[in-house]
Amino acid sequence: MAKYSNVKPILIAVDCIIFGYDGEHLKLLLVKRAIEPEKDKWSLMGGFVGDDENLDGAAKRILLELTGLHDVYLEQLHAYGNPDRDPIERTVSVAYFALIDINKYSKQINDQYHAEWFKLKEIPKLIFDHDKMVKAAMDKIRYQAALHPILFELLPKKFTIPQLQALYEQVYDSPIDNRNFIRKITASGLLIKQTEKDKSNSRRGAFYFKLDKQKHKAQFQSFLNLTAKSK
Amino acid sequence: MAKYSNVKPILIAVDCIIFGYDGEHLKLLLVKRAIEPEKDKWSLMGGFVGDDENLDGAAKRILLELTGLHDVYLEQLHAYGNPDRDPIERTVSVAYFALIDINKYSKQINDQYHAEWFKLKEIPKLIFDHDKMVKAAMDKIRYQAALHPILFELLPKKFTIPQLQALYEQVYDSPIDNRNFIRKITASGLLIKQTEKDKSNSRRGAFYFKLDKQKHKAQFQSFLNLTAKSK
DNA sequence: AATATAATCGTTATTACAACGTTAATTAAA
DNA sequence: TTTAATTAACGTTGTAATAACGATTATATT
Numbered sequence: 446m447a448k449y450s451n452v453k454p455i456l457i458a459v460d461c462i463i464f465g466y467d468g469e470h471l472k473l474l475l476v477k478r479a480i481e482p483e484k485d486k487w488s489l490m491g492g493f494v495g496d497d498e499n500l501d502g503a504a505k506r507i508l509l510e511l512t513g514l515h516d517v518y519l520e521q522l523h524a525y526g527n528p529d530r531d532p533i534e535r536t537v538s539v540a541y542f543a544l545i546d547i548n549k550y551s552k553q554i555n556d557q558y559h560a561e562w563f564k565l566k567e568i569p570k571l572i573f574d575h576d577k578m579v580k581a582a583m584d585k586i587r588y589q590a591a592l593h594p595i596l597f598e599l600l601p602k603k604f605t606i607p608q609l610q611a612l613y614e615q616v617y618d619s620p621i622d623n624r625n626f627i628r629k630i631t632a633s634g635l636l637i638k639q640t641e642k643d644k645s646n647s648r649r650g651a652f653y654f655k656l657d658k659q660k661h662k663a664q665f666q667s668f669l670n671l672t673a674k675s676k
Numbered sequence: 677m678a679k680y681s682n683v684k685p686i687l688i689a690v691d692c693i694i695f696g697y698d699g700e701h702l703k704l705l706l707v708k709r710a711i712e713p714e715k716d717k718w719s720l721m722g723g724f725v726g727d728d729e730n731l732d733g734a735a736k737r738i739l740l741e742l743t744g745l746h747d748v749y750l751e752q753l754h755a756y757g758n759p760d761r762d763p764i765e766r767t768v769s770v771a772y773f774a775l776i777d778i779n780k781y782s783k784q785i786n787d788q789y790h791a792e793w794f795k796l797k798e799i800p801k802l803i804f805d806h807d808k809m810v811k812a813a814m815d816k817i818r819y820q821a822a823l824h825p826i827l828f829e830l831l832p833k834k835f836t837i838p839q840l841q842a843l844y845e846q847v848y849d850s851p852i853d854n855r856n857f858i859r860k861i862t863a864s865g866l867l868i869k870q871t872e873k874d875k876s877n878s879r880r881g882a883f884y885f886k887l888d889k890q891k892h893k894a895q896f897q898s899f900l901n902l903t904a905k906s907k
Numbered sequence: 908a909a910t911a912t913a914a915t916c917g918t919t920a921t922t923a924c925a926a927c928g929t930t931a932a933t934t935a936a937a
Numbered sequence: 938t939t940t941a942a943t944t945a946a947c948g949t950t951g952t953a954a955t956a957a958c959g960a961t962t963a964t965a966t967t
Contacts, residue, residue, distance in 0.1 A: 448765045452724045454685030493683045500757035524755040526731035649933040878912040880964040
């Protein structure tokens, strides 16, 4: 069958905004760009969409390349296609954001890409329109996290309530009343208390919790409101 | 400067999911596909992204071509890129949804494309993955309309409260308590009552209202909740 | 005058929740 | 052993939102 005539093809790339949380700080994984132009500048991890790949597949592959991780929370954010966004060649980029458990991340791999985790407030200037992508991803995460329990994707299997609260506080850049937070979280029924404690941050130690994955899945679509509006 | 080597270009299209509301029914504007394959099948209005166009620009152009309308509410929905989604040639489609005032729509233009408005519940089978796009658009509109006053984009300058309510009822496919609805809507302060009435649907007639565009803009980002949960 | 639709007013019970107070438990350090 | 720091839990109060009703009034056409 004939192909569409007179249509100029365009390159299609995928860029990943990768969030991680180490229990203290919300971070972004960036790589040093290996090719010209903008060589050695900080950039999102990206790549071109392969021949037999769909967009989600490309994003998964790129994420796997950089982090060694399968089964990561990944969501399409937005497609960016200004004609001049890449000075070399017309490229449309479909941006995805990923939420990963930073502990599962295999550090060896990143040497190849000169990858580094940056605290959100210390992100350097990025190439092309990647700054815009990061901002959009943050906005979307705030929007999503206000209604759905997505932030658990950033946590390790076992985590403490203080860690969880600190995560919410960083996403919304505002303090949360601890007493109301505990109430809301326990009322959601999403957490299963463990017997062990994390004693690295206090004398008393904070109990570990696990996510009840059944309930998490079941409640994901129901409009929760896990945020608080404290000063 | 050298181009990226070994990267296969892909065609980039934009497809528009165009919603309209005639005061009675929420509708979708579809066109009869003019070219093979799937010639004469119903389809979303789409087109390829031009050389000097960004994605939003392409969507605007395509919308203008079909409807004759500028300044339409338009939002990027999702990018679709399965390798086999278009049997002719690998094409990534960026879907946009549009909310238009159906009265402003110029009927002459659509003859060229054999366009037709379909009630939401009477949409025919569409080509390629366009069904999926329509479903995603409906989901997104429900999501958005629950928090932001976007449905006003579908209404003419002057509209009645019964029309507005019927619109919400169709979007959520469930009846709304009229007394609570009026209270909520008037409390929002978004409506300005006119002196005229629409007498086409009742003896008494229903007052026309206009949208307070200042307040609409101001309140758009604040998380409203304009929906009701009546049976 | 009858009638159908539009619009207003009112009530009640429930839920969500922010803001703040208080206390018990735990354990490292003094 | 006592002290201090921290986590975790329970309680209170006031307010706002709102769903689910009931009842009534208004209006203009037939």
